[in-house]
Amino acid sequence: MASNLLHIKDSYYFEFPKFMVRWNAKSIEDFPDFWIRLDPEYQAWEADQLAHFLESALDDCPDAHDLVHQWEHWQHADHANHGRPFDVFLEMKRDELQKEFAVYKKASPDHAEHDFVRFLNETEPAFKWFVVPHMQDTKFAMDWNIQKRELSAAGYKEHHSWDEAKIAGYNSALHGKVLIPQPFGELRNMYQAETGFCISKFMIIELVLAIVLVWVFSWLGKRMQEEERPKGRLWNLLESFLLFVRDDIARPAIGGGHDHDDDHGHGDTHGHGDKAHGDAHAAHGDSHGHGHGAHGHANPADRFVPLLWTMFFFVLGCNLFGMVPWAGAPTGSFAVTTSLALLTFSTVVLGGMKEFGPLGFFANQVPSMDLPLAIAIFVKPMLLVIELLGLCIKHAVLAIRLLANMVAGHLVLLGVMGLAFGAHAAMQFQGEAAGYWSIAAVIAVVGSTLFSCLELFVAFLQAYIFTFLSALFIGAAVHEH
Helix, strand or coil: CCCCCCCCCCCCEECCCCCCCCCCCCHHHHCCCHHHHCHHHHHHHHHHHHHHHHHHCCCCCCCCCHHHHHHHHHHHHHHCCCCCCCHHHHHHHHHHHHHHHHHHHHHCCHHHHHCCCHHHHHHHHHHHHHHHHHHHHHHHHHHHHHHHHHHHHHHHHCCCCCCCHHEEEEEEECEEEECCCCCEECCCCCCCEEEECCHHHHHHHHHHHHHHHHHHHHHHHHHHHHHHCCHHHHHHHHHEEEHHHHHHHHHHCCCCCCCCCCCCCCCHHCCHHHHHHHHHHHHHHHHCCCCCHHHHHCCHHHHHHHHHHHHHHHHHHHHHHHHCCCCHHHHCCCHHHHHHHHHHHHHHHHHHHHCHHHHHHHCCCCCCCCCCCHHHHHHHHHHHHHHHHHHHHHHHHHHHHHHHHHHHCCCCCHHHHHHEEEEEHCCCCCCCHHHHHHHHHHHHHHHHHHHHHHHHHHHHHHHHHHHHHHHHHHHCCCCCC
């Protein structure tokens, strides 16, 4: 799913036009360590060192040159193995044997009592010589890990160099890429972390977006405290979004808590006379909705408005970043949408427990039914399990829905834009039909433009849907069923 055009997948670099960012590395020392580890010459050197270590450490180890040849054949046999180093080759062979062992145990009841070592002794697989010592010999396992760590890119740089042709080729491949510094981890490649905590492009985008939201909302909050009426385009724009989230999402979806009557708390018996009620309405009118609490009862949905408002703007901002060239939408990452769904789930659970208590929250998951005790004993526990399962599923679907909508639009754009590139390639070889391909190219470009406009609409729509569904789930948790 990684695309140089749309960047659907997260990465550990930012992309810019190649003419803006040029790599001018002069020697091997100027390249990042992970780039050196991906170099075929480095991997061959590393494989040779590790193979000779295994040959000297294990009696049953094959010849080092034969072992390296097996690794090279494995790399070329399947394109998915391309670029995978020697140690990954051995560890994947170990994992394959463990999968075969699981199948072996299920194949016959007699095998259920067998352990992994007995399975290896009976089947005599090709890599038993490595798997058994790696599992049973603690000293060998430690020496193996030490040997892998010692064979670093930094050590390789000290004794090896690259020719000008290779350096020029790698410079060309890195033009337009700004690598993100990784002070807390190491990269395996531009899209995968090796160890530690690695900072990705989407993380930086989310952090920048969060800082912008905090700054804008802090500014808006101060203005609302200092002045009575909204002034200026930005203030009115943000005010309209706030009222939209409050009046069209939070209040309709969450409602009024325990179903208070309209006149509850405003009658004479509660100490609120007509004059006080009228004064509250006057204050409400003067502040354009900011003095709603003067009625004597704030709408219970309003306490969730800050969360829903922040969630709406955060999702919207992440979606809109997908329209920025070479940026990408963080909501196209399952980790991001899952985190947002977990935030909603936590609010549902904590809000429900605050309203009804821990036991009351779980009891509230079962719909109220007038059942005889003998039937209720069996039916209600089953309903509780079903409802709790449904509670988890609908929040998982909340994450998947947002992810699918953001990724699908970008994939459609990629397909439509691919028609233009295909038409351009066809025109190079079919001169007589160039006119037809020109029409196809124009259609593809126009179609991409129209789909981009649709993507802009979808960015707002999905932010609204995610926020509205979150409000619905919260409302269901704080109301009695």
